[in-house]
Amino acid sequence: MLETEILKRGDDSGNGTLVKYTSSTGAVIKAIGVPQAWRSTLGPTWCYVIEGEDLTLVDPGCYGSLTYLEQGLERLGRSITDVSRIVVSHGHMDHDGSCPPVIRKSGAELWAHEMYAFMLQAERGDLERGWRREVSGFKAFENSETMTRAIEHRELNRDLVLNHPVTDEHQAGGLTFYYTPGHSPDELCILYDQVLFSGDHILPLITPHPSVAMSYNSYQATLPPAYNGGNEIYGLKALLTSLKRMAALEGDITVLPAHRAFHRGQFNPIGVERATEILEHHRDRCYELTEVMKKGPTDMASLTRNYFSNREVESHNFFLAFTEVMAHIELMQEAGDISTTVDPTSARTWTNGLGPDVLVSWAGTDLFSAFIDQL
Ligand SMILES: [Zn+2]
Structure with missing residues (x-):
């Protein structure tokens, strides 16, 4: 002390x-x-x-x-x-x-x-x-x-x-x-x-x-x-x-x-x-995101808007909220809880798995939790 x-x-x-x-x-x-x-x-x-x-x-x-x-x-x-x-x-x-x-x-x-x-x-x-x-x-x-x-x-x-x-x-x-x-x-x-x-x-x-x-x-x-x-x-x-x-x-x-x-x-x-409290906060956030993803495949911008309050996604705050969600989705994807579908009609140029026009689907699993425990 x-x-x-x-x-x-x-x-x-x-x-x-x-x-x-x-x-x-x-x-x-x-x-x-x-x-x-x-x-x-x-x-x-x-x-x-x-x-x-x-x-x-x-x-x-x-x-x-x-x-x-x-x-x-x-x-x-x-x-x-x-x-x-x-x-x-x-x-x-x-x-x-x-x-x-x-x-x-x-x-x-x-x-x-x-x-x-x-x-x-x-x-x-x-x-x-x-x-x-x-x-x-x-x-x-x-x-x-x-x-x-x-x-x-x-x-x-x-x-x-x-x-x-x-x-x-x-x-x-x-x-x-x-x-x-x-x-x-x-x-x-x-x-x-x-x-x-x-x-x-x-x-x-x-x-x-x-x-x-x-x-x-x-x-x-x-x-x-x-x-x-x-x-x-x-x-x-x-x-x-x-x-x-x-x-x-x-x-x-x-x-x-x-x-x-x-x-x-x-x-x-x-x-x-x-x-440890901060780590548990992120585990909780993964669980909270699965609640939103229960409703079906979603793009990450919509997921961000559905997850955060209006104030948290206002103007320049949106980008920070988006990347916060993205960081969690990346981890859940690596753990095996998320699959992605790219919109074939999109002209956008994301090359790597996740992007604004990519639909993310939750597999209904919480492998991320054991994944976090094993880090
Ligand atoms: Zn600082």
């Missing part, structure tokens, strides 16, 4: 809040609730500060939110120029967005999983758009403020140099790194003392959005050799496998997540058992 002390109170979701955590062994970690740079219901990204001989920053926070990080560090009596090491949990802009200016001002080393270097390549964007463009509602998603910023952010980050690429179970600087792909193909959980910085892999109150296995097909040819021999890094199967690994970590470990550590005026302390 960690002792928790609020050093500065911010708003009810933790924006602008500073926290000091002390472990039973006396290790101290400070946390800065760095707000997102635009209106968001997510709350801040929690950026963690470890002060030793060097100052290590786990995630510098959202693209466009540098001033909040600077203010936070100043209130801790430190400055951006003191940062000697940035550890990135994964290459999404609410986590690594401030890397370029922090590195410019401090000369800090950049540490991340070796797949992060692949994430930095701007060309990825075009590969990604291929199949996504086929999904109705992708335009709305691509034109949303979040995506416009993400594209800007990717351009700015492409010049970053990954000084210290890490792999699974790498140990250095008092940190142990665990490779936990699924939400993102470069996701890391980082163990320090009895604390696991979980990035977006394990979150309280909310669940990380799974990537889709389809992305592996888009990227396979361009992936580093160690990762292109079979998909273990994209999709729900990868996410659940990674959740199981973290749930199995031994010891009295406290999880410090990148979001929702504090929400509506309250801390939400979690341990690694939260990873």
Whole structure:
């Protein structure tokens, strides 16, 4: 268990809040609730500060939110120029967005999983758009403020140099790194003392959005050799496998997540058992989807609209809801519960099993459940 002390109170979701955590062994970690740079219901990204001989920053926070990080560090009596090491949990802009200016001002080393270097390549964007463009509602998603910023952010980050690429179970600087792909193909959980910085892999109150296995097909040819021999890094199967690994970590470990550590005026302390709750949430979601598929073969867009509420599939949200459903259907298909039929009159160009014009039929089985147990 960690002792928790609020050093500065911010708003009810933790924006602008500073926290000091002390472990039973006396290790101290400070946390800065760095707000997102635009209106968001997510709350801040929690950026963690470890002060030793060097100052290590786990995630510098959202693209466009540098001033909040600077203010936070100043209130801790430190400055951006003191940062000697940035550890990135994964290459999404609410986590690594401030890397370029922090590195410019401090000369800090950049540490991340070796797949992060692949994430930095701007060309990825075009590969990604291929199949996504086929999904109705992708335009709305691509034109949303979040995506416009993400594209800007990717351009700015492409010049970053990954000084210290890490792999699974790498140990250095008092940190142990665990490779936990699924939400993102470069996701890391980082163990320090009895604390696991979980990035977006394990979150309280909310669940990380799974990537889709389809992305592996888009990227396979361009992936580093160690990762292109079979998909273990994209999709729900990868996410659940990674959740199981973290749930199995031994010891009295406290999880410090990148979001929702504090929400509506309250801390939400979690341990690694939260990873099992998230896994069970996805198993439940598979069961819920079978309820909708009972009605007969359906295309995935209709399935998405029938499964989620109207608000959840509004404009740019639709694409996220669609890929959430797709991640589950992919897993159920691999488990043997789903068959697909392609509409022969369709002019669309999906090449791989699932697509917007593909009808999915449920076999009436729940092989996915045993499949999940065996991961
Ligand atoms: Zn995030």
